[in-house]
Amino acid sequence: MTDSRSLLPSRPASRRLVSSALAALAALATGVLLAGCTSAVGEQSATSGSGSQGPVEGGTLRVAATTDHVPASVFGQSSDVGNTLIGLVYDSLVEYPQDSLDAQPSLATSWEVAEDGRSITLQLRNDVTFHDGRPFTSEDVRFSIETFADPAWAVQVQRTAAAVIGFDTSDPHAITLEFAHPLSNILDLLDIVPIVDSESFPGLKEASTYNGTGPFRFTGWRPGTGMTFERNEDYWKGAPDLEAVDVSVVPDAQAQVAGLRSGQYDLALGVTPRDVETLAQDPKFDVHDFEGATQQQYLGFQLKNRDLQEVRLRQAIAYAVDRERIVEELYRGSAVASGLPWSPSSPAYDEEKGQTYARDVAKAQQLVAELGDVPTLPLQFAAGQPAGETIAQIVQANLEEIGLEVELKPTEFAQMYKQLVGAQFEGLWIFGHTYAQYTPATLTVSAFPFNAAHNASNFVDEQYRADSDASWKVADPASAEAEELFDRVNDHIVDNVWLTDLVTSHPRVVTTSAVHGIDYSKRTELLLDEAWKDQ
Structure with a gap:
């Protein structure tokens, strides 16, 4: 198997000049549309703003993020601020x-x-x-x-x-x-x-220095408060238009919305889908959808918990959860319900198997009846995170309906991540995962919830590991051999249900209409090298 790509030699031309020329041409035709902007009102405002006809140099982009940086897991996609750091600096x-x-x-x-x-x-x-x-x-x-x-x-x-x-x-x-x-x-x-x-790596370990090659330089972190960046004038793609980026930690979604409306923030990463709907109708704001950078919410089972070692209990819980309610109430229809982890574009995506645990209250009740009395189950979720809190409440109500009592246990985000890495959850937990948008083997040999060698549920199965490793070693992930192995991996997930996925969604970011050119990586990191802001 061979794969080759090439770039044109030499340093790219300044994007500012190129973008200005393209903007001028577009304005002569039908007007400039902001890529990724899904609000019809927002698309119109993207061209109006302050009357701008193209990129403007300067200004500070003020970003509201939900979760603070976790230095010990800087490379682990563990927080909004941490992900933004990676996307801007590296x-x-x-x-x-x-x-x-x-x-x-x-x-x-x-x-x-x-x-x-x-x-x-x-x-x-x-x-x-x-x-x-x-x-x-x-x-x-x-x-x-x-x-x-x-x-x-x-x-x-x-x-x-x-x-x-x-x-x-x-x-x-x-x-x-x-x-x-x-x-x-x-x-x-x-x-x-x-x-x-490598030379400045000790500073990275101490969260004092992050020295990359990316479009923005790290200038400071205020724990619990935020992080700041300035543009890299020597960036190999050409210096960004934005002069600086100021990221603030704002855990409360309503505070992010209030900050957008008051002009305190230009971009918010944690607006709830319900508020996204409202803001999309206001010409002062734009909504940006990044459908390829998918994210999943799942319900995990700790198999060191004696009660959850019984697969019939795990199956009953999987049948009881109302995924469609989560899609409608939390995501306002902008998500896909499935019990399997894959993005719809993944080679491993199987719509039929993903519906194996479609809501079936009668079947769930039957399984619980077979088991007899089940003690109260702890259910952890990230405190202050609207998605986790809402899903936890829905799951609690669903399980009460089939005769299971659940104790909700809000947990600080950093502690949730620590328990994820160390496989230390008490019983049930709700968290997000990614990597389902990559080659399927990356999920099963890498992601903490699914890693066949060691996962957060402490699930061990030699055949699951063998099939996961075999798919990892097939050079061509699009081959018939790989497809057969992915199918077997799906069977392992369905049959053993050490966790059950709930929904697949994608980032929806809200900005004021003065902000243009933002992007998201497939890794779910905010990209601002081509962003600019009306002055």
Whole structure:
């Protein structure tokens, strides 16, 4: 199997000039439409704003985020602020579009996978520097992948990074990676891993320095309050238009909405779907949908809990949950209900099997009756998170209907993440996961809820691990062999139900109509290198 991509040589032209020219041409035709803006009113306002006809340089973008940075899990997609940090400060070797697995060049200009699938050779850009001015080289690629392979960082792609066992860095602008076995998800890894600087790494560990090659420089973190960034004037794609980004931690969704309305914030990451509907009707705001960067909410079962070791109880709970109610009440119809984890675009997506545990109260009650008395089950969820709180209340009501008592246990987000990594939940829990939009093997060998080697439920099954690992080692994830293995993995999830997925949604971000050009990575990170703001 081979795969090769290439970039045009030399430094790209300034995006500011290109964007201005394109904007002028578009204005002569039908007007400029903001990409990703789903509100009809918002689309109109995107061209009106302050009468702007194209990108404007300068200004600070003020962002309201729901969860604060967790330094110990900086690479773990563990918080809104942390994800924003990665998206602004760092680049990866390749970039996936939101809607496909067709990797595009980034810090790597081209690559080729060996015929036996046991190595990949990448050509690297020679015009990139870190924020401190040091040139980017192949040694930085080696260091970054080795960092992700270190279990101390608790990253969800640790097993894939650890399967890279050899590095040829003899050429500073090229690198060959050797694998322990063929890796169907090697490009996933190269998209997910941010390129970090080894020389300033101690500062990263202390959350005092984040030195990347990305469009914005880290300038400070105020724990519990927020994080600040300034533009990288030497960014290899051209300096961003925004002068700075100020991210504030605002856990309360209503406070985010109030801040948008009062002009305190320009962009809010945690607006509830109900408020999104309302704001979409107001010409002062725009709603941006990023459908390829999917996110899932799931209900987990701790198998160290003696009662939950009984698969019939887990099945009863899975049958009882009203996923469609969650879709309608919480997501206002902008989500997909399924008991399997995959995004609809995934090669492993199976609509029929995903409905195996479609709501069936009678069947759930029958299973509970077979079990007899079941003690009260603890149900943890992230405190202050509207999605977790709403889903927890719906699940509690659903389980009461089938004769199960649930004790709701709101838990601080950082503690939830710690329990996820350490597989330390007490009984039931509600949390989100991602990676379902990548090559399927990335989920089953990497994501904490599904990792066949060690997962948050403490579920152990040798056949599940064998099938997951086999799909990981099939070089072509689109092959018939891989498809058969994905089908078997789905059977394991359905039959053993150590967790049950609830809904798949995508980020919906609200901005004022003065904000343009924002984007989201497939990794669910906010991207602002092409963003600008009416002045």
